[in-house]
Amino acid sequence: MKHIKLLVSLLFVVTISFSTVAQDKSAMAAAKGLEKLKKEIVTGDASVALSKKQEKEFTAAFVKNLKAIKEVKKTVTDKTEKQAQIKELYRTFSIKLKQEILTKAQNVARQKGKKILKK
Structure with missing residues (x-):
């Protein structure tokens, strides 16, 4: 009985740690994307x-x-359909970023910053 409790407890701890690692990866990717966005905007116009x-x-x-992209990768089997859906997700994210999150001045600064950083 003690062994069963120990195994169940161990399994529970391992499951939670995998979940935490997955969340950390997406948070790290978001932080990396945020740093890139900040760099583009500040390079264009620091104000x-x-x-x-x-x-x-x-x-x-x-x-x-x-998360939406990960879900599409898991569920869609057809390669071209998967690519189309992922492309659409990126497009909608880009539109949301431009229209809802950033101001007009920030969008202009971001475009200038992208051009400068590309060189």
Whole structure:
């Protein structure tokens, strides 16, 4: 009986740790994307940097998009259909970023920053 309790407890701990690692990966990817976005905007125009609220909105939207992409990769088997759905998810995320999260000045600064960083 003690062995069963020990095994169940061990299994529970391992399951929770895998879940935490998966969340950490998406949070790390979101942080990396946020840093890239900040760099693009500040390179274009440092006076229109992101606010804390915008950073939180971006992170939440980014993680949500990653989860949606992961779900598509799991469920869709046809390669072309999978690519089309993932492309659509990226497009909708980009539109949300441009229209809902960033201001007009930040979008302009981001485009300038992208051009400068590309060189």
